[in-house]
Amino acid sequence: MARTAIDCPKNELIAQINKVIESGEIANMGDLCKVVANTDWAKKRSRPITNQVVYSRIRQFGIKTGFGGKKGRTTLPVDKSELVKIIEQVEANNTFSNRYELWQAIANTDWAKNHKPKPVTASIAMLRAIAYDIPLKTTKGKRGGDGSQLRNGKRRSRADKFNANPEIVNSLSIIGNAVPRELKERFTPVVEAVKNGSMKAAVKLKCLDCSNYQPKEIKLCPVNSCPLWAFRPFQMANTKQLEELDEKIKELVAELDEEDAELLENEEGEFLEPAA
Numbered sequence: 001m002a003r004t005a006i007d008c009p010k011n012e013l014i015a016q017i018n019k020v021i022e023s024g025e026i027a028n029m030g031d032l033c034k035v036v037a038n039t040d041w042a043k044k045r046s047r048p049i050t051n052q053v054v055y056s057r058i059r060q061f062g063i064k065t066g067f068g069g070k071k072g073r074t075t076l077p078v079d080k081s082e083l084v085k086i087i088e089q090v091e092a093n094n095t096f097s098n099r100y101e102l103w104q105a106i107a108n109t110d111w112a113k114n115h116k117p118k119p120v121t122a123s124i125a126m127l128r129a130i131a132y133d134i135p136l137k138t139t140k141g142k143r144g145g146d147g148s149q150l151r152n153g154k155r156r157s158r159a160d161k162f163n164a165n166p167e168i169v170n171s172l173s174i175i176g177n178a179v180p181r182e183l184k185e186r187f188t189p190v191v192e193a194v195k196n197g198s199m200k201a202a203v204k205l206k207c208l209d210c211s212n213y214q215p216k217e218i219k220l221c222p223v224n225s226c227p228l229w230a231f232r233p234f235q236m237a238n239t240k241q242l243e244e245l246d247e248k249i250k251e252l253v254a255e256l257d258e259e260d261a262e263l264l265e266n267e268e269g270e271f272l273e274p275a276a
Helices: 010-022 029-037 051-061 080-093 099-107 122-131 158-163 166-178 181-195 199-210 215-219 239-272
Strands: none
Touching: 010 029, 010 051, 029 051, 080 099, 080 122, 099 122, 158 166, 166 181, 181 199, 199 215, 215 239
């Protein structure tokens, strides 16, 4: 016989949760689930609703309780009527450009600082206001706009963060210098992409280094224990095209090897030439 889920209507569950929270006797998610499960509403259903079912439905329905996601996590109880009163007082005496400023102002009140057993922080005030569905006069600010104290200006790019860190700059310089001289021109765009913060380019450059800069070897790489194996480049590339690319790379290397040999031969000839 197929097992059916316990009937637990969302609207009814929310109503029971709000009643329990308003009692002000709840310290954490575990307490909340147990108290709701002990109500007549939960016990007298055709199939009783246990605290485990309450917890799973809270997560399933995305119900905001203000008590976090862990059942045993201790949270600070805040009386709803007191919070409503302090919010009304603060909003009546001040004008805020966003709600971040509102929560900071509430956290700086004597009520919040002297709250027992622990002070009410800006984050706690915000979470409880959301859980209690308290209406606010202060409107939400624009992310990154004027008045936001969480971020000053636009978000920095990964390249800017790299350039601000001397150790990373040094590391990227070493990585760029590690590319064989004869292949620098061909793979400079990959190195530059890594310097600009591209993780995809970083994987590609590592695979090239590991395979001695042979794309075909990357495609045929048998080392499936490597953390980058599933992310390696050239997996979908045509084998014939990769073979042609390998040949071009070998030609570049051969040409430069010949130049090096000629240069060495000339230098040795000049060195060994007898004095007049």
